[in-house]
Amino acid sequence: xxxxxxxxxxxxxxxxxxxxxxxxxxxxxxxxxxxxxxxxxxxxxxxxxxxxxxxxxxxxxxxxxxxxxxxxxxxxxxxxxxxxxxxxxxxxxxxxxxxxxxxxxxxxxxxxxxxxxxxxxxxxxxxxxxxxxxxxxxxxxxxxxxxxxxxxxxxxxxxxxxxxxxxxxxxxxxxxxxxxxxxxxxxxxxxxxxxxxxxxxxxxxxxxxxxxxxxxxxxxxxxxxxxxxxxxxxxxxxxxxxxxxxxxxxxxxxxxxxxxxxxxxxxxxxxxxxxxxxxxxxxxxxxxxxxxxxxxxxxxxxxxxxxxxxxxxxxxxxxxxxxxxxxxxxxxxxxxxxxxxxxxxxxxxxxxxxxxxxxxxxxxxxxxxxxxxxxxxxxxxxxxxxxxxxxxxxxx
Numbered sequence: 001x002x003x004x005x006x007x008x009x010x011x012x013x014x015x016x017x018x019x020x021x022x023x024x025x026x027x028x029x030x031x032x033x034x035x036x037x038x039x040x041x042x043x044x045x046x047x048x049x050x051x052x053x054x055x056x057x058x059x060x061x062x063x064x065x066x067x068x069x070x071x072x073x074x075x076x077x078x079x080x081x082x083x084x085x086x087x088x089x090x091x092x093x094x095x096x097x098x099x100x101x102x103x104x105x106x107x108x109x110x111x112x113x114x115x116x117x118x119x120x121x122x123x124x125x126x127x128x129x130x131x132x133x134x135x136x137x138x139x140x141x142x143x144x145x146x147x148x149x150x151x152x153x154x155x156x157x158x159x160x161x162x163x164x165x166x167x168x169x170x171x172x173x174x175x176x177x178x179x180x181x182x183x184x185x186x187x188x189x190x191x192x193x194x195x196x197x198x199x200x201x202x203x204x205x206x207x208x209x210x211x212x213x214x215x216x217x218x219x220x221x222x223x224x225x226x227x228x229x230x231x232x233x234x235x236x237x238x239x240x241x242x243x244x245x246x247x248x249x250x251x252x253x254x255x256x257x258x259x260x261x262x263x264x265x266x267x268x269x270x271x272x273x274x275x276x277x278x279x280x281x282x283x284x285x286x287x288x289x290x291x292x293x294x295x296x297x298x299x300x301x302x303x304x305x306x307x308x309x310x311x312x313x314x315x316x317x318x319x320x321x322x323x324x325x326x327x328x329x330x331x332x333x334x335x336x337x338x339x340x341x342x343x344x345x346x347x348x349x350x351x352x353x354x355x356x357x358x359x360x361x362x363x364x365x366x367x368x369x370x371x372x373x374x375x376x377x378x379x380x381x382x383x384x385x386x387x388x389x390x391x392x393x394x395x396x
Contacts, residue, residue: 002028002360005075005101007062007092008083009034009043010184011297011341012106012141015349016083017043018339019387021053026357031075033060034084046340062088068095077101081356083349086187087112093125093136102134102359106141106352107187108233113273117191117233123369130368137370140355141348142309142328143169143250144234146389148372149380150311150326151238156377158324158393161244164314167232170253172222173305173332173343179261180294186286189271192252192262197231199239199248210259214251218308219394220329227251237371244315265289296345303332303342312396323396328389338388347389354383 004027006016013032020027032040032055040057047053056075061067062084072080072095082092082105089109096103109121122138129136139145147167155162181188196207212229232250239248265271270289275282310327328347335346355372358364363379372380384391 002078003075004030004079004081004356004360005072005077006030006032006081006083007034007060007068007088008085009036009039010083011300011345012083012348012352014043014046014297015335015339015341015345016081016352017055018047018050018341019350019353020081020356021047021051021055022387023353023357024053026360030055031058031071031077032056033058033062033071035059035061050339063091065091065094065098068092069098072096072099072101078360079104079356081352082106083352085184086110090121093122093129096134096136097125097128097132100132100134103129103136104140104352104355104359105138106145106348108139108144110190117194117231117236119233119236119371126369133367135359135364135366135368135370137355137359137364137372139234139237139372140352142351142389143167143232144237145348145351145355145372146328146384147309147311148234148238149377150391151242151313152373152375153377153381154311154313154324154326155242155373159313159315159317159322162242162313162315163244163246165238165242165245165248166312167234167248167250168216168227168308168310168312169251170216170218170222170225170227170308171305171344172218172225172253173303173307175294175299175303175342177294177299177302179258180299181296184296185290185293189262189265189286189289190273191232192230192254193266193271194231196229197235198229198250199235199245201246210254216251219325219327219392220306220308222306222308222329225253226256227253234371238373241371241373297341300332300336300340300342300345303336306331307343307347309347325394325396326391327394328384328391330389335388350387350389351384354380354387357383
């Protein structure tokens with residue numbers, strides 16, 4: 001079909017590159033670019049060994065718009081698939097505008113010096129992408145991403161109105177490490193140490209970080225787990241695009257061991273993003289912490305168990321109350337066997353590939369900036385079943 005330029009060679013980039021390589025009729029040529037070319041080369045070698053395809057690699061500073069523009073002009077992709085850091089979203093969108101190429105990412109932009117999760121910076125690109133006849137697809141991971149598509153599917157097929165939404169993210173896996181994060185430690189810890197926020201009857205309500213807890217009994221033998229209320233970016237777009245929504249919340253499971261370590265690290269200032277002076281140098285404590293924690297990619301062979309991510313929705317259909325649960329369960333071991341990665345990266349990387357497939361095959365097409373729930377959910381839902389993330393619908 002055409003060329004794709006994947007930017008970012010972390011855990012998710014590893015999965016995205018492997019999954020794109022599995023679909024040669026759509027992704028006819030693949031280039032993987034990152035600041036550290038050796039990481040790209042290692043992924044390319046894995047793809048060659050597992051799938052037998054060759055992909056190109058390149059060194060790229062994704063903060064440098066001119067450098068990205070030069071690489072895009074040289075490779076001439078149909079789509080830039082951004083799985084780099086969220087700080088780099090705007091620079092990559094600028095490069096796409098300058099070169100006339102479509103754009104996709106998995107996480108919303110956030111400023112480097114402020115842990116703030118909002119779409120406003122990227123939504124501001126709406127007219128510029130529209131004027132150029134280009135499409136930008138935001139948040140094509142699992143949450144955000146698949147959870148948005150679950151909601152769109154439910155709104156199309158299961159409900160006339162969705163009144164209550166709880167997105168519940170459970171990682172029931174165990175990597176055996178004293179303390180580690182399953183994706184970029186800096187992004188992960190910035191996210192979970194912020195104040196919670198949920199939507200209630202037309203306004204946002206804030207809570208202290210991880211101060212609200214509930215127990216949820218997860219399906220297929222996973223069982224009850226403690227879940228903590230957080231703010232997550234997909235809520236911002238879903239409250240605008242779901243008809244009749246009165247309450248929307250996001251929950252994530254954490255072990256007591258994880259929370260105990262996090263509390264200590266917070267207490268001694270290691271999760272701070274404010275620079276401190278150390279021997280005449282400015283360092284950010286959280287960035288230093290990231291450098292001494294296990295690399296998320298190293299957790300693949302160690303992690304056992306499953307994830308379960310889904311949406312519990314309550315509303316009305318044909319005048320009657322209805323409550324439904326759409327979810328996916330993903331095995332860490334099976335993900336590692338297929339692509340050499342644990343399930344957290346897998347559940348983000350597969351939807352990124354499918355979102356790119358939707359755009360490159362014309363199943364999803366538009367001019368401007370789009371969130372996932374604004375597009376037809378059916379072809380995306382079909383491909384989830386084909387490419388490793390099968391879903392289940394249960395009436396509760």
